[in-house]
Amino acid sequence: MRWLKSVSNRLRSLFRKSAVEQETVQELQFHLERQIATGIAAGLSPEEARRTGLLDFGGVEQFKEECREARGVNRIESLLADLRYGFRTLRKSPGFAIVSVLTLALGIGANSAIFSMVNALLLRPYNFRNLDSLIRVWEDRGIDEGYDARYIAPADAEDLHSTNGIFEGMTTYSFQSFGLGTEGDVQPILGCRVSANFFDVLAVSPAAGRLFTATEEQPGADQVAILSFGSWQRRFGDDPQVLGKTISLNGRVYTIVAIMPKDFDYPVPVELWVPLALTPAEKADRSQLSLNALARLKTGVSVSQARAELASFSHRLELEYPMTNAGRATTLLQLRKELYMFTLPLFLLLQAAAGFVLLLACANLANLVFARMIGRQREIALRAALGAGRGRLGQLFVSEALVYSTAAGVVAIATSFANVRALRTSIPVSWTKWVPGWDGIRVDGNVLVFTILATLGVGIFLGLVTILHTSRVEPNKTLKETGTGTVTPAKRRVRSALVVAQVMIALILLVCAGQTIQGLVRLASAYQGFETASVLRAEISLPQKIYSDNVKITNFYQQVLRGAASLPGVQHASLVTDPPASNVDNETTFFSIEGRPALKASEAPSADLQIASPDFFGTLKISSVGGRAFSDADSAGAARVAIISRGMAARFWPKDDALGRRIKLGAQDSSEPWLTIVGVVSDVRQNWWNPITRPVIYKPFAQSPQRSMTLLLRATSNPTSCASAVRDVVQQIDSGIALRGVNTLEEEVADSIAIVRIMGILMGIFGLLALALSSIGVYGVLSESVAQRTHEIGIRLALGANPRDLMSLILAQALKLTGIGLAIAVPCAIAISRAMASLIFGVVSLDFSILGGFTALLLFVALGAGYLPARRAIGVDPVVSLRYE
Amino acid sequence: MSKPTDLVQGTLDLLILKTIALESMHGWAIAQRIRQVSKDVLQVNQGALYPALHRLEQQGWIEAEWGESENNRRAKYYSLTKSGKKYLQSEQANWERLAAAIGLVLKTA
Numbered sequence: 001m002r003w004l005k006s007v008s009n010r011l012r013s014l015f016r017k018s019a020v021e022q023e024t025v026q027e028l029q030f031h032l033e034r035q036i037a038t039g040i041a042a043g044l045s046p047e048e049a050r051r052t053g054l055l056d057f058g059g060v061e062q063f064k065e066e067c068r069e070a071r072g073v074n075r076i077e078s079l080l081a082d083l084r085y086g087f088r089t090l091r092k093s094p095g096f097a098i099v100s101v102l103t104l105a106l107g108i109g110a111n112s113a114i115f116s117m118v119n120a121l122l123l124r125p126y127n128f129r130n131l132d133s134l135i136r137v138w139e140d141r142g143i144d145e146g147y148d149a150r151y152i153a154p155a156d157a158e159d160l161h162s163t164n165g166i167f168e169g170m171t172t173y174s175f176q177s178f179g180l181g182t183e184g185d186v187q188p189i190l191g192c193r194v195s196a197n198f199f200d201v202l203a204v205s206p207a208a209g210r211l212f213t214a215t216e217e218q219p220g221a222d223q224v225a226i227l228s229f230g231s232w233q234r235r236f237g238d239d240p241q242v243l244g245k246t247i248s249l250n251g252r253v254y255t256i257v258a259i260m261p262k263d264f265d266y267p268v269p270v271e272l273w274v275p276l277a278l279t280p281a282e283k284a285d286r287s288q289l290s291l292n293a294l295a296r297l298k299t300g301v302s303v304s305q306a307r308a309e310l311a312s313f314s315h316r317l318e319l320e321y322p323m324t325n326a327g328r329a330t331t332l333l334q335l336r337k338e339l340y341m342f343t344l345p346l347f348l349l350l351q352a353a354a355g356f357v358l359l360l361a362c363a364n365l366a367n368l369v370f371a372r373m374i375g376r377q378r379e380i381a382l383r384a385a386l387g388a389g390r391g392r393l394g395q396l397f398v399s400e401a402l403v404y405s406t407a408a409g410v411v412a413i414a415t416s417f418a419n420v421r422a423l424r425t426s427i428p429v430s431w432t433k434w435v436p437g438w439d440g441i442r443v444d445g446n447v448l449v450f451t452i453l454a455t456l457g458v459g460i461f462l463g464l465v466t467i468l469h470t471s472r473v474e475p476n477k478t479l480k481e482t483g484t485g486t487v488t489p490a491k492r493r494v495r496s497a498l499v500v501a502q503v504m505i506a507l508i509l510l511v512c513a514g515q516t517i518q519g520l521v522r523l524a525s526a527y528q529g530f531e532t533a534s535v536l537r538a539e540i541s542l543p544q545k546i547y548s549d550n551v552k553i554t555n556f557y558q559q560v561l562r563g564a565a566s567l568p569g570v571q572h573a574s575l576v577t578d579p580p581a582s583n584v585d586n587e588t589t590f591f592s593i594e595g596r597p598a599l600k601a602s603e604a605p606s607a608d609l610q611i612a613s614p615d616f617f618g619t620l621k622i623s624s625v626g627g628r629a630f631s632d633a634d635s636a637g638a639a640r641v642a643i644i645s646r647g648m649a650a651r652f653w654p655k656d657d658a659l660g661r662r663i664k665l666g667a668q669d670s671s672e673p674w675l676t677i678v679g680v681v682s683d684v685r686q687n688w689w690n691p692i693t694r695p696v697i698y699k700p701f702a703q704s705p706q707r708s709m710t711l712l713l714r715a716t717s718n719p720t721s722c723a724s725a726v727r728d729v730v731q732q733i734d735s736g737i738a739l740r741g742v743n744t745l746e747e748e749v750a751d752s753i754a755i756v757r758i759m760g761i762l763m764g765i766f767g768l769l770a771l772a773l774s775s776i777g778v779y780g781v782l783s784e785s786v787a788q789r790t791h792e793i794g795i796r797l798a799l800g801a802n803p804r805d806l807m808s809l810i811l812a813q814a815l816k817l818t819g820i821g822l823a824i825a826v827p828c829a830i831a832i833s834r835a836m837a838s839l840i841f842g843v844v845s846l847d848f849s850i851l852g853g854f855t856a857l858l859l860f861v862a863l864g865a866g867y868l869p870a871r872r873a874i875g876v877d878p879v880v881s882l883r884y885e
Numbered sequence: 886m887s888k889p890t891d892l893v894q895g896t897l898d899l900l901i902l903k904t905i906a907l908e909s910m911h912g913w914a915i916a917q918r919i920r921q922v923s924k925d926v927l928q929v930n931q932g933a934l935y936p937a938l939h940r941l942e943q944q945g946w947i948e949a950e951w952g953e954s955e956n957n958r959r960a961k962y963y964s965l966t967k968s969g970k971k972y973l974q975s976e977q978a979n980w981e982r983l984a985a986a987i988g989l990v991l992k993t994a
Contacts, residue, residue: 003945005945005948005966006943006944006945009942009943009945023951023961024935024939026959026961027911027912027935027960027961028931028935030911030912030913030954030958030959030960030961031912031913031931031935033958034913035913037956057931058930058931058932062932063931063932063935063936066932066935066936067935067936067939069936070936070937070938070939070940070943071939071940071942071943
């Protein structure tokens with residue numbers, strides 16, 4: 001309570017100043033009167049008593065001042081005065097003010113923009129309760145094929161669920177494409193089959209309706225569905241009576257029991273969730289890794305504890321079921337980490353880069369302030385002469401710097417709303433919908449607090465640097481000097497240190513930016529194995545009612561292919577189930593190899609399945625490695641054939657030729673036909689996040705027709721020009737069929753890597769900013785130091801010095817400072833590059849041409865920064881420069 | 886006259902707190918009381934007294950109130966706050982410990 005009184009006293013002294021002053025006067029007056037009265041009582045005359053009393057009392061003003069000091073008013077008042085002074089200097093030199101405020105605002109703004117991304121995407125991508133306790137669990141067979149290929153066998157999942165003591169809950173799910181029956185039509189949609197406790201484990205409840213019950217996990221009782229909010233809006237027009245209505249999925253009737261909240265889109269944005277009803281046989285299966293698993297750790301169970309528990313669990317299973325489980329390791333990863341495995345290091349790198357840009361901005365501003373301080377030396381000396389101590393001067397500088405940084409912070413906050421909105425909307429929604437939390441990028445409390453802290457930090461930092469620069473004011477010397485003042489060696493050292501630091505930061509930042517961008521370019525070309533240029537893509541989906549059998553489907557698509565191929569400007573026309581860069585992974589299938597029964601079911605090989613028309617490989621220019629491509633002869637009635645990827649051939653037929661071998665989708669004894677391998681084509685990386693290219697089996701379209709296909713056209717020129725012609729072709733065959741998702745493949749690829757691309761662009765911007773800021777900084781310091789040597793240069797010239805020697809003298813100084821900076825920065829940059837190489841995608845690597853190039857660039861900048869002012873100084877007539885002061 | 890620097894740091898504060906511990910007093914009376922009690926040894930100068938009073942008030946050990954003086958004039962009366970009473974006790978104990986220690990050193994050394 002004491003501090004409360006203290007604060008209220010202080011506030012009263014501050015804001016009711018005249019009343020408090022008045023009281024002090026009255027109090028002292030009262031004391032004086034009593035003293036006089038005592039004198040009179042002692043026998044003095046009133047006049048005598050008054051005189052001795054006043055003499056005794058001493059200086060009233062001095063006491064008043066001391067009382068003010070005691071009340072602690074002075075400190076606050078002087079701070080206010082300093083702040084007012086800061087504002088006045090800001091207004092007095094608007095040019096300096098605008099430059100410095102904008103420089104700082106740029107630095108602060110960059111940081112808060114990046115922080116808003118980090119805040120939304122990393123700190124809380126999902127609004128799940130206690131996100132850190134959610135983990136993904138899967139069985140690793142030694143080949144991790146990426147986060148969308150992490151599965152567990154149903155029986156193993158069941159065992160794990162029932163036996164372990166580390167999970168509060170565990171649930172399984174799997175994706176499924178459904179044909180959603182609408183009036184007279186069937187539309188393909190993406191759904192998710194989930195265990196009944198799926199939503200309980202995630203701790204989410206529906207916006208309306210009820211969750212699945214355990215009985216609905218039984219086959220036959222599972223015809224209930226939960227809609228996603230988006231699906232409810234799009235397909236049911238926000239119908240409030242939708243609960244209890246029925247829909248048709250794959251020809252079965254499902255009852256809608258709930259709608260999920262708007263922001264719920266786990267695991268990915270799907271249209272609906274249905275119960276995962278496995279038959280007893282499916283449940284008992286240990287051979288096929290077919291389910292995704294998600295678990296919530298019990299409170300108090302650490303990730304490493306859980307990892308150890310899972311290791312012993314898989315060991316038990318290995319012993320118990322060696323046929324199926326040998327070589328499988330049950331693995332886990334925190335959900336948060338799995339989501340941001342690729343982007344987390346990039347985000348941190350971006351935040352660090354933004355921090356460096358802010359540092360450079362601060363260094364530049366410090367330079368500007370120093371230059372002004374030299375002009376203010378006499379003012380400061382005068383203040384010191386009038387009794388301002390170092391603390392008092394420090395307070396002055398910090399308050400001035402705070403005024404600038406606060407102005408910059410205000411600008412940064414004011415513009416941050418628009419900046420962050422631009423950042424959020426700069427990436428096409430088609431891609432960002434896969435990034436949980438992207439819509440949450442906005443300026444919220446965290447971002448504001450971050451910005452304010454950054455602003456205060458910058459102000460205090462700048463003020464302290466200024467104190468460092470003006471330490472040891474010697475009023476006696478300074479006030480006696482004439483002219484613009486001098487720069488002591490100590491001050492020159494501070495400024496030289498700034499140049500060194502700036503060059504250092506700039507090189508590190510440029511190398512990081514260069515390598516990140518190089519890495520992203522490599523990422524863009526990660527879609528190896530095909531050519532994106534001049535390819536148009538369009539999705540076609542045939543209604544089940546009209547196209548009820550394979551003959552009708554095949555006929556339709558053959559007409560489309562014929563019509564499209566005969567269009568002017570079209571070289572190739574083909575169909576495929578999953579075009580590259582779709583951001584959806586291909587359907588994975590298990591297969592068996594003839595004459596080579598799998599020793600263990602867990603070794604059943606799997607591959608991506610693609611169905612393609614004959615000209616597919618020509619359209620995407622996927623080169624042939626051996627054998628032949630599909631032809632029209634591979635018709636429905638002909639011998640069943642398949643083409644496989646090079647990687648698949650190398651993995652499963654490492655020693656002998658794959659051509660002519662026969663494979664079968666599914667198990668050896670399944671009713672699927674044997675497929676003869678007739679060709680091997682080069683590997684295609686389907687989506688950029690796949691760490692490795694996966695084995696692919698291509699089947700000819702005519703032998704397994706599908707209703708939903710993607711049409712691919714390779715044009716001789718701009719592929720968008722033939723879009724309308726293709727539309728006409730399709731319309732002529734069946735006017736009821738519309739093309740969807742018409743786009744060039746190049747744009748699809750660009751969209752799919754948009755999130756990493758924008759990071760590359762941001763890194764590039766930071767790199768350029770770093771270059772610009774450090775160039776300005778180095779130029780500023782060097783030109784300033786040359787200007788101060790104008791007098792000396794004049795003397796040297798007058799004494800007959802060679803201008804070329806003088807020039808090299810000045811350039812040597814510039815190179816010395818830059819050289820020191822670079823010498824420190826190069827090993828740092830190498831170390832950081834090494835660290836980055838292991839962090840980001842594995843595509844960033846230490847590149848000496850980048851390092852060498854930027855080092856040379858900075859040296860060049862330093863030479864220019866030294867050359868321009870030096871030429872000016874040397875060009876001046878000695879007569880003029882000798883008078884220069 | 887004794888300037889505050891002549892006294893051990895904080896001694897004047899202690900004297901003031903002790904003096905107004907029993908009843909609230911105005912500045913003049915505090916100076917007189919200290920003088921009388923110390924048999925004219927300690928004469929508190931107003932230049933030290935009033936800043937000290939204001940500082941103690943600011944620190945929350947004492948509080949001030951305007952009242953009528955014995956000769957019907959308005960005067961500022963100071964009294965101890967609750968925390969001021971505790972502070973006085975601990976400071977007094979400290980002082981006694983210190984004085985005893987110094988006494989010991991002076992006698993034996």
